[in-house]
Amino acid sequence: MQKRQILGLFAMLAVTAAVIFGARPWLTEQTNASxxxxxxxxxxxNTPLAELDGETVSPNGRLEVRTVGRSDIYVSGVVVPxxxxxxxxxxxxxxxxxxxxxxxxxxWSPDSHYLALAFGARTRQAIRVIETDTWTSWNxxxxxxxxxxxxTFLPEDWGAWEDTIVDENSFRVTVGxxxxxxxxxxxxxxxxxxxxxxxxxxxEAVEVLSGDYDFDHDGETDTVELATTYDHMEDEKKAVxxxxxxxxxxxxxxxxxxxxxxxxxxxxxxxxxxVDGQDYLLQYEPEMWQGWADYSYKxxxxxxxxxxxxxxxxxxxxESYLVWDDNFRMxxxxxxxxxxxxxxxxxxxxxADSTLLLSTxxxxxxxxxxxxxxxxxxxxxxxxxxxxEDMETALCQWESEMKSEQDIA
Numbered sequence: 001m002q003k004r005q006i007l008g009l010f011a012m013l014a015v016t017a018a019v020i021f022g023a024r025p026w027l028t029e030q031t032n033a034s035x036x037x038x039x040x041x042x043x044x045x046n047t048p049l050a051e052l053d054g055e056t057v058s059p060n061g062r063l064e065v066r067t068v069g070r071s072d073i074y075v076s077g078v079v080v081p082x083x084x085x086x087x088x089x090x091x092x093x094x095x096x097x098x099x100x101x102x103x104x105x106x107x108w109s110p111d112s113h114y115l116a117l118a119f120g121a122r123t124r125q126a127i128r129v130i131e132t133d134t135w136t137s138w139n140x141x142x143x144x145x146x147x148x149x150x151x152t153f154l155p156e157d158w159g160a161w162e163d164t165i166v167d168e169n170s171f172r173v174t175v176g177x178x179x180x181x182x183x184x185x186x187x188x189x190x191x192x193x194x195x196x197x198x199x200x201x202x203x204e205a206v207e208v209l210s211g212d213y214d215f216d217h218d219g220e221t222d223t224v225e226l227a228t229t230y231d232h233m234e235d236e237k238k239a240v241x242x243x244x245x246x247x248x249x250x251x252x253x254x255x256x257x258x259x260x261x262x263x264x265x266x267x268x269x270x271x272x273x274x275v276d277g278q279d280y281l282l283q284y285e286p287e288m289w290q291g292w293a294d295y296s297y298k299x300x301x302x303x304x305x306x307x308x309x310x311x312x313x314x315x316x317x318x319e320s321y322l323v324w325d326d327n328f329r330m331x332x333x334x335x336x337x338x339x340x341x342x343x344x345x346x347x348x349x350x351x352a353d354s355t356l357l358l359s360t361x362x363x364x365x366x367x368x369x370x371x372x373x374x375x376x377x378x379x380x381x382x383x384x385x386x387x388x389e390d391m392e393t394a395l396c397q398w399e400s401e402m403k404s405e406q407d408i409a
Contacts, residue, residue, distance in 0.1 A: 043074060050078040053105040057089070058112040063132065064089050065106045065115065075102045076122050086115065086130065096135050098128075107159045109169065110310065114190065116159050116171060125154050127173060129190060131197040138199040140173060140188060143231075152176055155183065162187070162257075172204065187229050187244075202229045202241055209368050211355060213247075213272055213279045216303040220250045224272070224357060226367055243365070245270055245358045247281070247302060255312060256281065256302035260360040269359040271371050273299065273350050280317060282350050286361070286376045295340075296321035297347055320346065326378075326402050337399055341392035344383050348372075348391075351383075 069082030081100030101119040127140035155177035186201040209224040231241030246257040271282040284297040298319040305311040322343045354371035361376040
């Protein structure tokens with residue numbers, strides 16, 4: 001009996017030992033997990049919060065972008081904020097909110113109507129534009145509709161707002177930076193559809209034209225930019241959507257801009273001229289529609305009215321227009337070769353020693369060439385003639401040929 005009790009005791013001790021020693025790995029794991037959590041908590045506490053870069057307050061002072069809270073997410077040496085918000089500075093009301101990111105950068109439109117927000121994590125970058133009336137947003141996409149590719153990053157100066165062009169607000173986005181990376185530039189256009197913000201992007205190439213100009217007469221050199229926007233592929237080549245010519249002050253402030261297109265409604269020509277030793281812009285548009293012509297030009301210089309508001313105006317030195325047609329059989333027909341020669345000779349006086357900054361006349365493209373190289377249907381060659389008399393002779397000859405074509409004696 002005693003022997004059986006002793007054996008039973010040994011069996012009980014063996015079972016107890018098995019249970020205790022079998023549980024030791026679990027206890028070790030629990031201890032290690034707690035230690036790791038403590039280390040991670042200390043890491044979070046001592047790690048800086050991801051910053052919000054760029055323009056935090058809207059130009060009108062009404063709205064502010066901010067990050068709030070500290071999440072328990074550690075990425076790339078920073079703690080991710082719990083959220084990013086746009087708030088009303090007067091009453092603190094949260095107008096818009098989204099999750100925080102590893103990087104976030106704010107860029108307000110000059111009229112405070114839009115906020116472009118660049119954000120991203122370790123390998124991804126994105127841009128969202130928020131409209132501050134409806135609080136709807138548009139996510140930037142490449143022209144083919146895809147997102148910014150993974151491991152493609154945004155430079156510090158990733159965006160710049162532009163003026164309204166064709167009744168749409170636009171801004172420029174630069175994607176890609178780093179050694180061996182060729183940045184790509186996109187012009188984005190925004191519009192409202194059914195009270196919802198939408199947009200689209202076109203690839204754009206920007207060239208700074210050569211030339212030493214002071215168009216606003218402030219004694220400092222201005223810069224002339226020519227942006228070419230590509231809107232689709234045609235025969236495996238990029239097809240031009242439009243051109244945008246922009247004059248900027250030395251500090252980058254925009255003085256003046258215009259758009260031009262290869263399609264007939266977008267034809268225009270812009271020249272850099274000198275008058276009494278000072279630089280002027282001349283915009284010339286010899287329009288022709290179904291035989292009805294409306295020729296006009298404007299000689300002016302652009303300037304900033306107020307550095308505070310950035311308002312721009314044009315000081316016009318001279319402008320003129322002339323209406324005529326080559327529909328010789330129609331009622332109301334008007335063509336006067338003397339009158340037209342006077343007008344063309346006046347234009348020639350300004351552009352003879354000018355630089356043609358941009359021309360899309362006749363659906364072609366010219367830039368940074370002598371002014372007299374401009375061509376326009378049907379009288380482009382006439383403006384290059386060297387005397388007023390030669391011009392009128394050429395116009396009379398052209399009139400005679402047109403009448404002959406229309407069987408007019």
